[in-house]
Amino acid sequence: MEADGQAGAREPETRERGSRESEAREFESQRARLFGLAYRLLGSAAEAEDMVQETYLRWRNAGPVEVPAAWLARVVTNLCLTRLASARVRRESYAGPWLPEPVFTGDGALGPLETVEQRESVSMGLLVLLERLNPMERAVFVLREAFGYGHAEVAGILGIEEAHSRQLHRRARVRVGQPRKRFDGDREQHLRIVRSFFAATVDGDVKTLERMLADDVVAWADGGGGTAARRPVRGRARVARYLSGLSGRPEAGQVTFAFEEVNGEPAVLIREPGGLLAVMAVEIADGRVAAVRTVLNPAKLAYAAAQLM
CATH class of the missing domain: 3.10.450.50 (Nuclear Transport Factor 2; Chain: A,)
Structure with missing residues (x-):
């Protein structure tokens, strides 16, 4: 009986550990996408890693989440928006030209880059152009152009009206301009x-x-x-x-x-x-x-x- 009692006492701990393991697996399945999103928003791999780690800590402390991918995208995006406000101040006083941190992408570090559009979304040229945008414009542009979210989804992530998302997207496209036609051969x-x-x-x-x-x-x-x-x-x-x-x-x-x-x-x-x-x-x-x-x-x-x- 004592053995049975001890086993029963351990059951909640086992279930909790199993839940944690499941949560960790779910997060790891999303990590590359979250890092790619944060990097496009910030232009800094080091800061993107910080944002992904902070998102994980919030994920561990969250209650049940109905749609994990959407919840995680919302958290990392909003963390990046906060970071962008201070990043703009630092970059305005940066000594010499500012360029994004380079990332080797042959191993898929920023997600699949199988199309010209996907490669364009992480190119240094586009990331420099994104510096023209304010944080909300940049978030809408990245979510729409690089990740294909609809305006209703973007609005949900950013906590704004769908019409506002459309307005921000139009403004961002104008401010970024039509990029030069890039070499798209093999x-x-x-x-x-x-x-x-x-x-x-x-x-x-x-x-x-x-x-x-x-x-x-x-x-x-x-x-x-x-x-x-x-x-x-x-x-x-x-x-x-x-x-x-x-x-x-x-x-x-x-x-x-x-x-x-x-x-x-x-x-x-x-x-x-x-x-x-x-x-x-x-x-x-x-x-x-x-x-x-x-x-x-x-x-x-x-x-x-x-x-x-």
């Missing part, structure tokens, strides 16, 4: 262009670079106030000279290069003996290099460096 061809472009950069071959660059090409470098250029470099001739000059820097002889998928596109991974030095994302449009975005800020490379381990 990825191997895109990678060949990036390889050729970077070979010309390493060789300091100005003439070849000029042939490969679009007339209105722009090069950004985010060093977080370090040695990177504080202003974007614009125009074919100037960008060609700027890029060709990189091969003459003292550290150039000590670095190694590799090509990886970053934010849905082929990019150049630049390493030095101490670790990851830079990630150079190359945007292609109509077969030419339309933009070069190089992240050198060590704080912004921490997540990508951890992915490589």
Whole structure:
């Protein structure tokens, strides 16, 4: 009888542990989607991880949830909205050009990127454009454009009227503008262009670079106030000279290069003996290099460096 009593006393604990395990499995099945949503909203992988972890803590303390996916999306989105308010203040005083934290996406870190639209939704180019939006506009745009939520669903997540969601979406699309038609051929061809472009950069071959660059090409470098250029470099001739000059820097002889998928596109991974030095994302449009975005800020490379381990 005593044994039976002890077993009975343990039953609630066993059921509770089973419930916790079920909750954990449910959350893990949603984690990649939540991280992808938070990253698109914030442009920061480190902050996105923080938001996902905070969402998990709230999930553990919540009561029964009828539709877990919708509940989790609502919580992580609203946490990101709060974080965006302070992020905008920090970025306004940021030293030099601000770029998103790079994320290696070959392993599905930001969810499926099987279509041009899905790759576009995580590209550095679009994430920079999203900085033009206020937090609510950005949330509506991301939920609609990247995740395909209907306006009724968006309104439910954000706690607004459906008509307001439609208004915010229209305003966001106008403020983002029509992005340049991106190169949408096969990825191997895109990678060949990036390889050729970077070979010309390493060789300091100005003439070849000029042939490969679009007339209105722009090069950004985010060093977080370090040695990177504080202003974007614009125009074919100037960008060609700027890029060709990189091969003459003292550290150039000590670095190694590799090509990886970053934010849905082929990019150049630049390493030095101490670790990851830079990630150079190359945007292609109509077969030419339309933009070069190089992240050198060590704080912004921490997540990508951890992915490589």
